[in-house]
Amino acid sequence: MSEIAYQNKDVTLKFLTEALKHKSLGVYGLPHIRIRDAQPTNLPAIEANELRLDNLFILEDNSLALIDYESTFSMEDVVKYVNYVARILKRFCRENTEIPILHLIIIFSADIQSIRTEIYDFGCMKLCIEPAFLTDMDTEHIYNRLKAKINSGEILNDEELLEIIVLPLTVEGKKPKQELVKNTVELAKGIADENQMIQALAGIITFADKVIDKEYADYVKGAIMMTKVAQLIFDEGLEKGIEQGIEKGIDQGIERGRAVEAIRCIRIKMNKGYEAAVIADLLEQKVDYVEKVCSLIRANPKDTDAEIDQKCRG
Template identity: 50%
Template sequence: MGDIAYQNKDVTAKVMAEALKGKSLAPFGIHQLKIVDILPTNLPVIESNELRLDNLFLLSDGSIGIMDYESAYNQENFVKYINYIARVIKRYAINHELDRIKQIKMIVIYTADVDHAEAVYDLGGIVLKIEPTFLVEADTKAQYDRIRQRIDAGERLTDEELMELMILPLTVKGKKEKQPVIISAVELAKRIADRKQALEALAGILTFSDKLIDEAYKRQIKEEMRMTQIGQMLIDEGEKGIQALIEDNREDGVSEERIVEKLQKRFSMDRGKAEAYLQRFTRS
């Protein structure tokens, strides 16, 4: 994923950082670990042509997790992984904080195009062991149908379902075959009622499928993200006004019935929604 354009990263990195915090790695096949925090990836450069490292996490067992994504097994990639690890260690060494490194896990997520890969690169004097996981085992249709049903019902996705939607295109074999799944995943994400989750899903799809999406479609996804952010801002501002109206009227002794009527008239909402806001913003 080192090829992702910096401007794309600027748009998505902040959203992804918040989206991934606290999330389980179960959708990747690593059930025992969660992402505790996102670590900065501005690592010391050892070679001028070094690839950008996009995913560096603090994991729930106290280890540092480096995550990379591959659509083919290539032994030469182990050189890249060794470089990543060396840069992480160098950062801590520069800051005299080597004792803070409990363990480094090199997690390699293989798309459905790969069903087997070696986990150990043994050179005698140095041995690199990665933690490979394979998305070939995922049931793409079952995941899609389950997530679609939840979205159709207006339900909030679980953390695991949100992650599954983000990586859904990677569970399909073949670059050509992934394209309609990318489009389907984006369309599902756009229909998520919770705007924050919709934004996170779009950012995730853009990040995880970056190498597979053409520039024109990337621009479409980024525009959708921009409109989603604007929509969320309007919702947030609108809710501040709703809360202020409710609190002011309750302080003035206005009846709940009259407050509901005011909400319906001023914010063009039905009675059920007005009553829900009244309950939500009523001070105990």
Template identity: 45%
Template sequence: MTEIAYQNKDITSKILGENLKHKSFAVYGINVPRICQVLPTNLPAIEANELRLDNLFLLEDGSLALVDYESDYDQADKVKYLNYITRTVKRCFEEGSTRAAEVPKIRMIVIYTADIKPEKTQAIFDVGCLQLQTEEAFLSIIDSEKTEIQLEEKIKNGKPLTEEEQMKFIILPLTHQGKEEKQKCIQRCFALAREVEDVKVQTFILSGMLVFSDKVVTREDSKRIREWIMLTKVGQLFEEEKLEYAKKAVEEAVLEVRKEAEEATEKEKRNTAAKLLKKGFSTAEILEVIEGMTAEEVEKLRGAKKD
């Protein structure tokens, strides 16, 4: 199995970020505020071989959530998390926060796949002068088979997915144990997601699934999913262009009808004024009868009549 290139992850992360705002991690068992914004993960480098952070979110309470996904547990990963936090704080200072009071609260969230049970981990890493408190989520609490059946039933019946169901969908492969089962689930989810009628939701689900499962998805499956997402986005643009064209055509047609109606009205006014002039009515009398005409227009008609 080969992991997808990070530049490809950047593309899908951007698409994911467009639809992840105001959604919640609560479905994974983490009680934190809703997501406000997805932030770039290109943090300042400290070590040349530093592994890259999975996701960085701005939450509605102004705090930052650093999120990492793990399929095994190693106490040494705590050092990696500390580096993430250090780099995040460093970026805060580089972007203009020059006082410690201006650095936002930082949450280190670790989402464990179904391979890890709660009793295997330690949320607190204490080295005396420093204590790291992680917020842990265990996808083993989600019944993968039951969830997949429920999602499939709703999608097959054309029913819209709730936000909670969408969040479950994107991490569904990670609720299985072992890479092989995860990869099989990715393929099933890809086929099922393509049946989602709401294109925006479909794109969110696929981009989220690809980003969250990037450590287990095969290059072939990644390529197929990314190609489908891109085709869907192109299709969306095409549909938007068609709607824009139709809207413009309707606006032009309405303007044309209004113009014709106005011209017909003006012609009718001139015909009526001409008849009144023929009967000897004065300009003042005609202006009292025909609303919207000017004395200049009436005199012009009088002059044309004399000629």
């Protein structure tokens, strides 16, 4: 499996956000948390071992929620979150915008039943954690209930969608989690509603990424990506295949589909006011390519993403 292109991460986050949007996290023991949207997270100097940038959400009361999960927890993790919060605050100061209320929500896997304290008082500052513990979730019962519903072709309700997203975290140990991730992914792939299926896959892969290998994570992200651009891919593949052979044509169609999806992501971030250099950093793309795409979008505002891609290739 070739390395999944950067835009798949953007697509994955988009569908995870859709899965959580306007829902209460009551199933995780946090009924007061309702997500409205994702918050862009172009934060500088994030170390590789720190919290991923995908987990900052806007709540319905306009506060922000930094959401992550842990299967181990120590003072090093506390320091990690202090640094992350500081960088979030720094960004708001840099943008000269009002600093919102920020919630720190940590979903603890079944490996952790409690933590020593939920409020860390350092004298000059306090760090307040809003924990969600998954130890009380009955993994086998939930899995069998969801399996029966999915196999019967029924759509999951809001709580069931949130259950399937965190199901792999309800067992102890890395290896059992890895096995349950794979079983849950296969279960989610059977959801009849395509959009809900993608939301479930996006949620599983985002919350369980610490316990699965990159190859499998890329496989799931690729499945998400292929679903949303399948029509474009096979249209391109068929057209090229007639002229150059089916296999080569499909490969070129896939490449074109990914490029068009990349341009969509660039357009979204450009419309939000991001500079080309920032977009390139966020999407892990070359600056000169992003600058070219942005220039073409400005010059041809009515062009579709596919038409912009054609101009890039021309």
